[in-house]
Amino acid sequence: xxxxxxxxxxxxxxxxxxxxxxxxxxxxxxxxxxxxxxxxxxxxxxxxxxxxxxxxxxxxxxxxxxxxxxxxxxxxxxxxxxxxxxxxxxxxxxxxxxxxxxxxxxxxxxxxxxxxxxxxxxxxxxxxxxxxxxxxxxxxxxxxxxxxxxxxxxxxxxxxxxxxxxxxxxxxxxxxxxxxxxxxxxxxxxxxxxxxxxxxxxxxxxxxxxxxxxxxxxxxxxxxxxxxxxxxxxxxxxxxxxxxxxxxxxxxxxxxxxxxxxxxxxxxxxxxxxxxxxxxxxxxxxxxxxxxxxxxxxxxxx
Amino acid sequence: xxxxxxxxxxxxxxxxxxxxxxxxxxxxxxxxxxxxxxxxxxxxxxxxxxxxxxxxxxxxxxxxxxxxxxxxxxxxxxxxxxxxxxxxxxxxxxxxxxxxxxxxxxxxxxxxxxxxxxxxxxxxxxxxxxxxxxxxxxxxxxxxxxxxxxxxxxxxxxxxxxxxxxxxxxxxxxxxxxxxxxxxxxxxxxxxxxxxxxxxxxxxxxxxxxxxxxxxxxxxxxxxxxxxxxxxxxxxxxxxxxxxxxxxxxxxxxxxxxxxxxxxxxxxxxxxxxxxxxxxxxxxxxxxxxxxxxxxxxxxxxxxx
Numbered sequence: 001x002x003x004x005x006x007x008x009x010x011x012x013x014x015x016x017x018x019x020x021x022x023x024x025x026x027x028x029x030x031x032x033x034x035x036x037x038x039x040x041x042x043x044x045x046x047x048x049x050x051x052x053x054x055x056x057x058x059x060x061x062x063x064x065x066x067x068x069x070x071x072x073x074x075x076x077x078x079x080x081x082x083x084x085x086x087x088x089x090x091x092x093x094x095x096x097x098x099x100x101x102x103x104x105x106x107x108x109x110x111x112x113x114x115x116x117x118x119x120x121x122x123x124x125x126x127x128x129x130x131x132x133x134x135x136x137x138x139x140x141x142x143x144x145x146x147x148x149x150x151x152x153x154x155x156x157x158x159x160x161x162x163x164x165x166x167x168x169x170x171x172x173x174x175x176x177x178x179x180x181x182x183x184x185x186x187x188x189x190x191x192x193x194x195x196x197x198x199x200x201x202x203x204x205x206x207x208x209x210x211x212x213x214x215x216x217x218x219x220x221x222x223x224x225x226x227x228x229x230x231x232x233x234x235x236x237x238x239x240x241x242x243x244x245x246x247x248x249x250x251x252x253x254x255x256x257x258x259x260x261x262x263x264x265x266x267x268x269x270x271x272x273x274x275x276x277x278x279x280x281x282x283x284x285x286x287x288x289x290x291x292x293x294x295x296x297x298x299x300x301x302x
Numbered sequence: 303x304x305x306x307x308x309x310x311x312x313x314x315x316x317x318x319x320x321x322x323x324x325x326x327x328x329x330x331x332x333x334x335x336x337x338x339x340x341x342x343x344x345x346x347x348x349x350x351x352x353x354x355x356x357x358x359x360x361x362x363x364x365x366x367x368x369x370x371x372x373x374x375x376x377x378x379x380x381x382x383x384x385x386x387x388x389x390x391x392x393x394x395x396x397x398x399x400x401x402x403x404x405x406x407x408x409x410x411x412x413x414x415x416x417x418x419x420x421x422x423x424x425x426x427x428x429x430x431x432x433x434x435x436x437x438x439x440x441x442x443x444x445x446x447x448x449x450x451x452x453x454x455x456x457x458x459x460x461x462x463x464x465x466x467x468x469x470x471x472x473x474x475x476x477x478x479x480x481x482x483x484x485x486x487x488x489x490x491x492x493x494x495x496x497x498x499x500x501x502x503x504x505x506x507x508x509x510x511x512x513x514x515x516x517x518x519x520x521x522x523x524x525x526x527x528x529x530x531x532x533x534x535x536x537x538x539x540x541x542x543x544x545x546x547x548x549x550x551x552x553x554x555x556x557x558x559x560x561x562x563x564x565x566x567x568x569x570x571x572x573x574x575x576x577x578x579x580x581x582x583x584x585x586x587x588x589x590x591x592x593x594x595x596x597x598x599x600x601x602x603x604x605x606x607x
Contacts, residue, residue: 109435
């Protein structure tokens with residue numbers, strides 16, 4: 001049995017990690033992601049798999065998860081944003097971000113008042129929403145990105161629809177739930193970063209794959225929905241199904257044309273997650289035999 | 303069923319178990335490797351919010367340990383061993399945890415960068431801005447107040463104008479009686495690059511530190527406020543509705559106040575005319591300003607609403 005298959009077998013011990021394997025299976029077996037990128041990742045998983053530890057660890061699933069996380073954290077930029085390509089056309093694009101991250105990484109501190117309570121308050125962001133930004137107020141070299149070198153986006157209309165549905169201009173909790181952003185717990189202040197037209201011109205925008213989704217239980221890989229809909233779909237936290245469009249792009253410069261809108265403060269903890277129920281909603285549900293098919297597919301790739 | 307919320311509860315338990323030194327190690331690792339060891343934090347992008355959360359939700363003794371740890375970690379920073387980005391991140395943590403014990407070290411690191419205070423394009427300059435911003439979080443600290451005052455009033459030739467907003471706010475927060483000279487100095491420096499300042503957020507913070515009645519006195523009387531500063535302050539006082547209540551009070555009690563109030567009756571007209579100049583300068587009228595204009599017209603006709 002190969003190291004890769006052992007890794008799969010270790011992962012499938014955990015109900016949460018079966019969700020991750022389901023994404024891997026869909027992306028690899030349907031070749032939703034070019035196999036050369038999948039191979040890149042799984043060659044690294046094989047290299048990192050320490051048979052001595054991996055086969056005997058008390059928490060083999062935890063060990064497998066750590067191996068996968070380590071590999072994905074070091075994956076080459078070239079393998080990012082390689083899912084089905086999305087043509088944006090005239091669509092307006094937005095990104096949801098934590099306010100402290102924008103304050104810390106994107107704003108030039110000389111342009112703004114020092115916060116009197118540690119971090120800026122809601123009024124601060126309302127003022128920026130009203131007055132906008134100028135290029136002189138942006139931190140030199142600041143980028144739109146997450147922890148890794150890419151950023152998640154959705155359609156602006158997704159956020160507008162949520163605002164309308166809840167009749168709330170600042171529906172942070174509902175946005176968190178709809179977009180599956182379970183790391184934003186109660187108390188997080190969220191911002192919408194609305195991209196100017198053409199901001200993504202020249203950048204590949206793609207539906208996410210397991211490479212971006214990583215070990216998050218609330219990420220799901222989905223097949224292309226139609227000729228003109230290559231968007232991914234978020235995994236909702238509050239309800240099964242009915243996910244909203246999502247995509248990824250490589251890090252891009254943060255400019256003054258990005259409009260910041262306050263989404264408000266998340267009011268409650270994420271709803272509890274039942275991995276078995278979640279798995280039932282996945283387009284491809286992990287089942288025995290998938291490990292062999294994945295190994296076979298990866299090994300065939302030169 | 304997996305309780306995702308459990309992550310934060312676990313983090314709070316870890317926080318309670320750490321000593322000052324352990325916090326210092328954790329913060330230093332956070333700044334070097336973008337992870338807070340021992341804590342379950344899903345992404346470096348939210349680390350500052352998580353630290354802010356821990357600081358707000360933990361008991362006072364844990365909070366004190368966090369602050370002490372931030373001060374120790376900052377003290378351990380040295381330019382030969384770590385990158386400037388580590389120092390920048392450390393300043394953000396000191397600011398987010400309100401670690402006042404770190405202030406002397408923060409000042410030391412800031413002043414060590416003084417050769418770059420005017421070198422706008424150097425990485426050291428940008429870190430100096432971040433450090434002075436973090437220092438501005440502690441306006442009631444005597445050392446900070448002295449430093450900010452010196453830089454604003456005595457040493458502005460040796461610092462870049464981009465420091466002006468933080469210095470002005472810090473000085474006024476510490477002593478609101480300096481409002482007039484600080485605003486004069488700010489407007490002078492701001493004119494060198496107005497696009498480098500976010501006026502709305504800056505002025506809202508400054509107005510929070512000064513009584514509205516004092517703002518009104520500064521723009522109405524011979525307070526020493528320069529013409530530029532008068533226009534600038536008036537414009538933002540109107541935009542941010544700082545003086546609405548002050549005017550409402552003086553209008554409602556204009557007769558009884560006559561001769562006894564420090565706010566002269568009729569000063570609204572003076573203010574209005576000053577505002578007209580500002581309005582012309584801006585070339586646009588907001589809804590709120592239009593309401594003020596109509597109110598002024600009614601007032602001229604002899605009736606208040």
